[in-house]
Amino acid sequence: MRPTKASIDGKLPPLPFTAGSLSGRLPHSAVRLLARRPQPLYNGQQMRPNRADGMSDELKGHAVQSAAMRERAEAEMKALGIDEAFIGKLVDTFYARVLAHPELGPVFDARLSGRWPEHMEKMKSFWSAVAFRSGAYGGKPVQAHLGVANMSPELFPKWLGLFAATLDDIAPNEEAKAWFMATAERIARSLTLSLFYNPALDDPALKRS
Numbered sequence: 001m002r003p004t005k006a007s008i009d010g011k012l013p014p015l016p017f018t019a020g021s022l023s024g025r026l027p028h029s030a031v032r033l034l035a036r037r038p039q040p041l042y043n044g045q046q047m048r049p050n051r052a053d054g055m056s057d058e059l060k061g062h063a064v065q066s067a068a069m070r071e072r073a074e075a076e077m078k079a080l081g082i083d084e085a086f087i088g089k090l091v092d093t094f095y096a097r098v099l100a101h102p103e104l105g106p107v108f109d110a111r112l113s114g115r116w117p118e119h120m121e122k123m124k125s126f127w128s129a130v131a132f133r134s135g136a137y138g139g140k141p142v143q144a145h146l147g148v149a150n151m152s153p154e155l156f157p158k159w160l161g162l163f164a165a166t167l168d169d170i171a172p173n174e175e176a177k178a179w180f181m182a183t184a185e186r187i188a189r190s191l192t193l194s195l196f197y198n199p200a201l202d203d204p205a206l207k208r209s
Contacts, residue, residue: 003065033175065162066133070132073131073132074132080172080179081172081173081176082172085126087131088124090166090170090180091120091123092120093166093169093170095116095119097162098162103155104158107149107151110150111148125162141187142191142195146195151195153195153196154198156192160181160185163180164177167181
């Protein structure tokens with residue numbers, strides 16, 4: 001039945017049935033649904049909820065979820081004795097040792113010469129974002145390591161060893177050290193695969209002796 005001017009104006013004609021006339025033949029919930037008056041029409045189309053309102057509700061939901069995740073992460077880090085001050089100390093101490101390392105130092109310095117203060121702040125933001133899920137870091141680690149001169153897979157174990165030695169000296173406890181090392185190992189593994197993995201090497205034909 002095509003909409004009439006009366007229905008568009010909100011002056012709806014009476015329904016051809018009542019809820020009572022359908023009772024016993026349909027589930028009660030279906031009776032209530034069918035007995036509802038149609039929603040107002042506009043230009044022949046049923047009015048729908050504003051999509052922007054739905055998106056706004058979704059964004060609010062994400063914000064609430066993110067805030068809850070940050071709160072849990074902050075509580076976990078506090079229990080480990082990790083705070084922003086420790087992250088700053090860790091980054092400063094570790095990269096001072098990186099710069100002095102005979103193999104790591106030249107690679108890092110060639111890439112970051114003249115930009116060390118910027119890099120240090122970026123690394124503090126990165127570790128803060130990882131530890132506290134703060135969203136403070138917006139960089140792209142893989143892209144940042146592409147094209148680094150003399151970068152090789154063999155440097156990553158040295159990087160991890162130096163990181164572990166730094167944590168041995170300054171971590172507040174063994175649990176904090178374990179958390180940072182597990183995170184650093186995941187990062188090193190991810191970067192190694194992204195930068196150096198060659199899928200062709202997994203070809204069964206190449207593995208035949």
